[in-house]
Each structure stands twice: as structure tokens, then as C-alpha cells.
Amino acid sequence: MAAQQADRGVDTVRDREIGIEQDHLDQVYHRLEEKIHEAEFLMNDAAQRGQVGTPGALAERDAQVFRAGIHLNRLNNEYEDFLFGRIDLLTGKDGKKGPDGAYTSVEPSEDAVRPDNTAEIGETLHIGRIGVLDSDYAPLVIDWRAPAAAPFYRSTPVDPGRVVRRRVIRSKGRKVLGVEDDLMRPELKASLDGRELAVIGDGALMAALGQARSHTMRDIVSSIQAEQDLVIRAPANSVTYVEGGPGTGKTAVALHRAAYLLYQDRRRYAGGILIVSPTPLLVAYTEGVLPSLGEEGQVAIRAVGSLVDGAEATAYDEPAVARVKGSSRMLKVLRNAARGALELGEAPERLRVVAFGRRLELEADELRRIRHNVLGGTAPVNLLRPRARRLLLDALYAKSGAAGRHTDPELAAELRSSFDEDVSTEDSFVTFLDAWWPELTPRRVLDAMADEKRLSRWARRVLNQGEVRRLARSLRRDGLSVHDVALLDELQTLLGAPARPRRKRELDPLDQLTGLEELMPVREETQRERAERLAQERTEYAHVIVDEAQDLTPMQWRMVGRRGRHATWTVVGDPAQSSWPLPDEAAEARDEALGSRPRRRFELTVNYRNPAEIAELATKVLALAMPGMEAPRAVRSTGVEPRFVAVADGGDLMELVHQEARRLLERVDGTVGVVVAMNRREQAARRLADLGDRVVALGSLEAKGLEYDATVVVSPAEIADESTAGLRVLYVALTRATQQLTVVSGRRDEPDAEGVPDLLRD
Numbered sequence: 001m002a003a004q005q006a007d008r009g010v011d012t013v014r015d016r017e018i019g020i021e022q023d024h025l026d027q028v029y030h031r032l033e034e035k036i037h038e039a040e041f042l043m044n045d046a047a048q049r050g051q052v053g054t055p056g057a058l059a060e061r062d063a064q065v066f067r068a069g070i071h072l073n074r075l076n077n078e079y080e081d082f083l084f085g086r087i088d089l090l091t092g093k094d095g096k097k098g099p100d101g102a103y104t105s106v107e108p109s110e111d112a113v114r115p116d117n118t119a120e121i122g123e124t125l126h127i128g129r130i131g132v133l134d135s136d137y138a139p140l141v142i143d144w145r146a147p148a149a150a151p152f153y154r155s156t157p158v159d160p161g162r163v164v165r166r167r168v169i170r171s172k173g174r175k176v177l178g179v180e181d182d183l184m185r186p187e188l189k190a191s192l193d194g195r196e197l198a199v200i201g202d203g204a205l206m207a208a209l210g211q212a213r214s215h216t217m218r219d220i221v222s223s224i225q226a227e228q229d230l231v232i233r234a235p236a237n238s239v240t241y242v243e244g245g246p247g248t249g250k251t252a253v254a255l256h257r258a259a260y261l262l263y264q265d266r267r268r269y270a271g272g273i274l275i276v277s278p279t280p281l282l283v284a285y286t287e288g289v290l291p292s293l294g295e296e297g298q299v300a301i302r303a304v305g306s307l308v309d310g311a312e313a314t315a316y317d318e319p320a321v322a323r324v325k326g327s328s329r330m331l332k333v334l335r336n337a338a339r340g341a342l343e344l345g346e347a348p349e350r351l352r353v354v355a356f357g358r359r360l361e362l363e364a365d366e367l368r369r370i371r372h373n374v375l376g377g378t379a380p381v382n383l384l385r386p387r388a389r390r391l392l393l394d395a396l397y398a399k400s401g402a403a404g405r406h407t408d409p410e411l412a413a414e415l416r417s418s419f420d421e422d423v424s425t426e427d428s429f430v431t432f433l434d435a436w437w438p439e440l441t442p443r444r445v446l447d448a449m450a451d452e453k454r455l456s457r458w459a460r461r462v463l464n465q466g467e468v469r470r471l472a473r474s475l476r477r478d479g480l481s482v483h484d485v486a487l488l489d490e491l492q493t494l495l496g497a498p499a500r501p502r503r504k505r506e507l508d509p510l511d512q513l514t515g516l517e518e519l520m521p522v523r524e525e526t527q528r529e530r531a532e533r534l535a536q537e538r539t540e541y542a543h544v545i546v547d548e549a550q551d552l553t554p555m556q557w558r559m560v561g562r563r564g565r566h567a568t569w570t571v572v573g574d575p576a577q578s579s580w581p582l583p584d585e586a587a588e589a590r591d592e593a594l595g596s597r598p599r600r601r602f603e604l605t606v607n608y609r610n611p612a613e614i615a616e617l618a619t620k621v622l623a624l625a626m627p628g629m630e631a632p633r634a635v636r637s638t639g640v641e642p643r644f645v646a647v648a649d650g651g652d653l654m655e656l657v658h659q660e661a662r663r664l665l666e667r668v669d670g671t672v673g674v675v676v677a678m679n680r681r682e683q684a685a686r687r688l689a690d691l692g693d694r695v696v697a698l699g700s701l702e703a704k705g706l707e708y709d710a711t712v713v714v715s716p717a718e719i720a721d722e723s724t725a726g727l728r729v730l731y732v733a734l735t736r737a738t739q740q741l742t743v744v745s746g747r748r749d750e751p752d753a754e755g756v757p758d759l760l761r762d
């Protein structure tokens with residue numbers, strides 16, 4: 001107690017500054033409560049006068065209620081930092097104000113700084129998750145995405161603009177917990193309200209980076225760095241292409257960009273942003289970030305194995321199979337399969353009908369010719385069925401001898417149409433057509449490819465016998481693999497949509513009255529259901545964000561490309577982390593998906609995740625995997641070197657892994673990830689289950705994009721030897737930890753006396 005009091009005494013400046021921010025936050029909440037009362041009043045008023053109001057007036061009123069409701073919702077969610085930033089600015093060059101009530105000038109006026117290097121703060125802005133105006137329309141909080149908030153992220157001591165002090169405010173619910181300041185113009189003696197500007201703390205970024213990790217990603221809204229901000233706010237009219245090493249914030253930036261785009265042009269992007277993520281684990285890890293930025297239900301985050309309706313693929317193929325399934329060579333095989341699968345209908349050899357009192361027959365070779373003729377173009381197979389039906393009728397009619405019976409065209413046409421009607425309603429014809437030109441589904445064709453003989457025919461001169469055998473075998477397995485999903489999507493295009501019964505939509509009577517189902521917070525369930533329905537029905541998006549883009553195979557690029565044919569794009573990735581072995585082929589498919597839109601390239605260069613000690617070790621693998629490629633610069637160091645342990649002769653590798661995971665659990669507060677080669681993941685999960693849910697066992701391909709306080713990387717050699725891209729996969733595994741890394745080696749790793757495996761020695 002005494003110590004606490006002493007601390008308080010020392011910290012009077014800090015306390016005073018926290019008090020100032022607390023007063024401001026109180027004002028913000030007070031204002032929001034006022035808005036909510038206003039909204040409630042309006043709501044009652046609207047209810048009372050609902051009978052006489054026009055739908056338009058009701059909509060406007062309800063929209064206001066909705067906006068107030070959203071504020072309330074967000075406040076009630078007790079975000080740790082509803083209000084998180086503040087900038088103190090010099091007076092601007094001109095006196096113009098933007099729509100958010102802040103001055104627009106980026107540069108200080110000429111007389112903002114006096115010759116003796118003193119200055120007055122001309123404007124103070126608070127930055128938060130949403131904008132709030134006071135009753136005189138002066139800004140109490142600026143939305144982080146508004147132009148006026150950009151200097152909070154962009155200003156640096158080298159290029160400070162008008163910013164003198166940049167402050168990060170930490171709060172929980174309605175209580176301000178702390179402040180951290182950065183001075184952008186340390187040479188100035190600036191004052192505010194007659195008092196010298198105080199500077200507290202030593203940087204919010206480091207505080208954020210040092211925090212323990214949980215199973216969900218946090219937003220970085222209070223500490224976005226300048227090079228990241230450039231990407232987040234890049235204009236959306238083209239392709240924003242971002243490369244950066246592990247931990248440079250690519251995923252974080254991609255998610256914040258989605259929120260930014262919605263803020264910029266909600267009408268255009270609402271419900272129409274798709275984020276493609278490599279694994280369901282990464283989806284689960286990241287999906288809380290957008291709600292924490294106030295964006296819920298507007299953006300679809302999908303794993304690449306769940307992009308096709310109804311598919312939830314999580315299984316991985318062995319590398320040799322994945323390599324075939326992902327390759328654009330599959331395109332030819334699938335084309336052949338989509339057409340060849342017509343034989344699955346098992347139609348009789350001949351078609352026999354009776355018309356105009358005569359038996360008419362088409363023989364096998366005639367039928368073959370007709371089918372060949374119908375399939376001549378590139379149209380989807382299912383959509384060719386009417387044409388097939390017509391050509392069959394033509395051939396039968398020709399045989400009937402009726403063609404020359406009338407010279408009068410009208411009579412001839414009448415005869416023909418009565419022939420067509422007779423024949424096409426005849427049971428034998430209907431049954432034959434169903435079997436001869438069956439309606440095909442992608443799943444049915446994919447299943448048909450599991451037959452090795454058939455597949456070998458469809459893959460002639462494209463795949464070799466070994467590839468055919470492995471591919472057919474993998475398709476005989478139960479359930480879909482991640483790579484199968486792109487094949488299904490391709491088949492869907494080749495076959496054309498089968499006629500789907502339209503899903504019945506339950507109508508809410510209020511929806512019909514006002515069209516406000518999106519706006520009413522009280523019917524949140526309906527809103528979410530609607531978003532879900534829209535997401536399911538949607539096949540194209542206004543903006544597509546691809547995370548870990550280096551991993552998309554050519555076939556996956558085609559699938560993703562189809563969802564953004566008219567979209568603008570943000571593509572983030574790191575070639576050094578690619579698990580796809582043929583980068584040139586993927587680049588070609590990517591370029592096709594992105595089309596000829598101009599590209600704006602960005603590079604992220606700072607590693608915010610790994611301490612320098614871990615980054616340095618990973619760089620050794622980078623040098624082997626991608627000689628000449630530069631690693632990002634680690635922003636901090638912990639003084640804790642990676643640890644190496646090797647299993648003793650006759651020892652049990654998983655036992656040692658268990659021991660090491662337990663050791664790390666005691667050393668960190670958050671999560672421990674154990675990364676093993678793919679074929680060990682079930683074994684590892686079983687063995688580590690007793691350590692509780694802070695420990696996660698992962699196959700090497702599942703580690704993509706994730707991070708943990710500490711990681712155990714098990715047998716680098718096993719991971720590196722898994723596939724031809726194995727070294728890059730190992731690089732991913734080694735770059736997941738924010739604090740500590742342990743490398744466990746088996747015999748195959750040829751560890752030296754210190755336990756350092758061959759692959760990680762100098």
C-alpha cells in the first residue's frame with residue numbers, strides 16, 4: 001500500500017495526463033448516451049406515428065435508431081480501447097476543415113514554430129474505433145479510418161507533418177488505464193493551454209509486441225506503422241500487391257484494409273469483400289479482428305478449402321498428389337472428364353422410338369457422331385442438353401421420311417413440331433435422354449475420376465501413369481481434400497450450374513414494410529442470417545483480399561479469380577514461405593486472375609513478431625530456401641536464444657517434445673505451438689492432449705500465418721524433406737514464435753554435440 005502511494009507520488013504527471021484523457025473519455029460516453037436517448041425518443045416517436053409516416057421517413061428514423069444502437073452495442077462490448085489515440089498538432093497552413101470537423105492541412109503554417117523553437121499546440125484530435133461529434137459538431141473522436149486520423153499513423157520524427165506528440169491511450173470499458181507518448185518533434189518546446197506538453201512512457205508498439213498471445217489475433221489499430229498505413233489506405237481502384245517476410249503484419253494489414261475500404265465506400269463494399277485465407281485455423285485465428293474494428297457480417301473470410309458452397313475441406317494430400325491437383329495441367333484432364341462423364345449415364349447402345357406409326361432407330365455410331373457434334377464448342381456440358389435433344393430429334397426426323405412430305409413451309413413446320421412433341425414425350429426417348437445426357441454434378445464427375453482406367457483415358461498425354469494412379473487413389477478416399485475444392489469449382493464451370501431449386505426465404509413482415517432488415521439492431525439474428533444467406537448466394541465480390549497468396553496453386557488462383565472477375569484486389573504474400581513447388585506456373589495463373597489491372601506494389605520490411613534471436617536462426621534456413629532473399633528486420637530482441645535439444649539414442653522423440661512443451665508452458669503466459677511434419681500431426685495431438693488448451697499441435701502446413709508465445713519445432717529435417725518446397729515450409733515453422741523457440745531434433749537431423757541440427761548450423 002505504502003509502495004503504491006509512493007508510486008502515485010512519483011507519477012503525478014502520468015496521473016494528471018491519465019486524468020485528462022479520462023475526462024475526455026467521460027465526455028465521449030456522455031455524448032453517446034445523449035445520442036442513445038435521442039435515438040430511443042425517435043424510436044418511440046416512430047412507433048407512435050408509424051401508422052401515418054411514409055416508408056421513407058420511417059426508414060430514416062429507423063436508420064438513426066440503428067446508428068445509435070450500434071454505438072451502444074460497441075460501448076457495451078467493453079472494448080479495451082474504444083478511444084485509443086490522440087495527436088497534438090501545430091496550427092495548419094490554412095484554416096479549412098474536413099467533414100469530420102478536423103482541419104485538413106497536412107503541413108504546419110509558417111509561423112507555427114517561433115524562432116526560439118517554441119510553439120503552441122493548435123489542434124488536438126482523439127482517434128477511436130468510430131467517430132463521435134459533440135452537440136456543436138466538433139469532433140470528440142475521429143474514426144481511425146478518416147483522413148484526419150492518417151497523421152496518427154503516418155507521422156514520424158523524419159517527416160512529422162503537423163504532429164508534435166502522438167499518444168496511445170489504453171483503456172478498458174470506461175476507464176483509462178494508461179498513456180504512452182512518442183514525440184515527433186523532440187526539438188520543439190511545445191505548450192498546450194499554457195502548460196508544457198508532457199511526454200509519458202516509452203512507446204506503445206513495444207508494449208503491444210511484448211504481450212502474451214492467445215488463440216485469436218488482436219487488431220493493431222492503435223499501433224499501425226507508417227509503411228503499413230500506406231497499404232491500408234492505398235486507393236482501391238487496382239491491385240494492391242504487398243510482399244513482406246514473416247511477421248511484417250501482412251495479415252493484420254489485409255484485415256485493417258478491409259475495414260478501411262468499408263469506411264471509404266460502404267455502399268460499394270458492404271457484404272462484398274472476400275478474404276481468402278489458407279487454412280481454417282488461420283480463419284479462426286483472424287476472424288475476431290474485423291468485429292473488434294466494428295465491422296461485423298460485412299466481410300466473408302473463407303479458407304481456400306471452403307470457397308465452394310457446401311465444401312469444408314481440411315484434409316491435405318500428400319505432396320506428390322497435391323502437386324498434380326494444383327497444377328494447371330488438371331484443366332485438360334477436367335475438361336475431358338466433364339465431357340467423358342456423360343458415359344456415366346449408361347445409356348443403351350441404340351435409341352429406339354416409334355413416331356408417325358414407324359419404328360425409328362439411331363445406331364451407336366450415329367449417336368457417337370451426334371454427341372461429338374454437340375460437344376464441339378466450349379459451352380458447359382449441362383447447358384448443352386437442349387442442343388443434344390434437338391440434334392437427336394433432327395436425326396430421327398430425317399429417318400422418318402417426313403421431311404420431304406410438304407413443300408409448303410408452314411405445313412412442314414407444323415409436321416415437324418408435332419413430330420417433336422410426339423417423340424420427346426415418349427417414355428423411351430425421355431429415359432434414353434436422361435441416361436445419354438445425364439445432368440452432371442461436379443461431385444459426380446470427381447468421383448468418376450477415382451476409377452483409374454477411366455482417369456487414365458481422360459488424362460492421356462497429360463499425366464503419367466504414376467500420377468494417374470496416385471490421383472485416382474487419393475480420390476477414392478472419403479471426404480474432400482483442400483485441393484479437391486478447386487477441382488470441384490473448375491468442374492462447376494465446365495458443367496454449368498445444374499438447375500437448383502431456389503431456397504425459400506422466410507419473409508419478415510417488417511422487412512416488407514420498411515426494407516430495414518439490415519438496419520434494425522433489435523433483429524440482429526435476422527441481420528446475421530441475411531448476411532450469411534447473401535454470402536452463400538454470392539459468387540462474385542467487389543474486393544478480394546488474398547492472404548498468404550504465395551501458397552495458391554494455379555487451380556486455386558482460377559477458383560479465386562472467378563470470385564473477383566470485376567473486383568479490385570489486395571494480394572499479400574511472401575515467396576519465401578511458399579509451399580507450392582512451381583512458382584512460375586502459379587504466377588501465370590495469378591496474373592490471369594488479376595487481369596490487366598494496374599498494380600501498386602508495396603513492401604513491408606519490419607518483423608514485428610519474432611525477436612531478433614529467433615529471426616536470426618530462421619535466416620539460416622531462408623538462405624538455403626531462397627538464396628539472396630533478404631529477411632525482414634526484427635524490431636526487438638529478448639535476450640533469449642533459441643534452445644536446441646536432441647533425442648538420445650533409443651529415446652522417444654515425442655516424449656522429449658512433450659517435456660519441452662511443458663517446459664515452455666511454464667515460461668510464457670500465452671500459447672505454445674508444436675510444429676511437426678504433416679505425417680506426425682495426429683500422433684503429436686494425441687501425445688500433447690494432456691497439456692491443456694494452451695498447447696496446440698500443428699502439421700507444418702497448418703502453421704501458416706499463426707503465431708504463439710513459444711514454439712517447439714520438431715525435426716527440421718522431417719519437415720524439410722516432406723516436399724520439394726520443404727525448406728520454405730521449415731522457414732514458416734521457425735518464424736511462428738513471439739518469445740521463445742525450442743528445436744527438437746531426431747536422428748535424421750544429425751544434431752551436433754549441442755543438439756543443433758545439421759540444417760540450422762552455420
Ligand SMILES: Nc1ncnc2c1ncn2[C@@H]1O[C@H](COP(=O)(O)OP(=O)(O)OP(=O)(O)O)[C@@H](O)[C@H]1O
Nearest residue numbers: 220223224225246247248249250251252608609705
Ligand atoms: N503495427 C503493429 N503494431 C502491433 N503489432 C503488430 C503491428 N504489425 C504487426 N503486428 C503484430 O505482428 C504479428 C505478425 O503480424 P501478421 O501475422 O499480420 O504478419 P504476417 O506478415 O502476416 O506474417 P506471416 O507472413 O508470418 O504470416 C502479429 O501479432 C501482429 O499483431
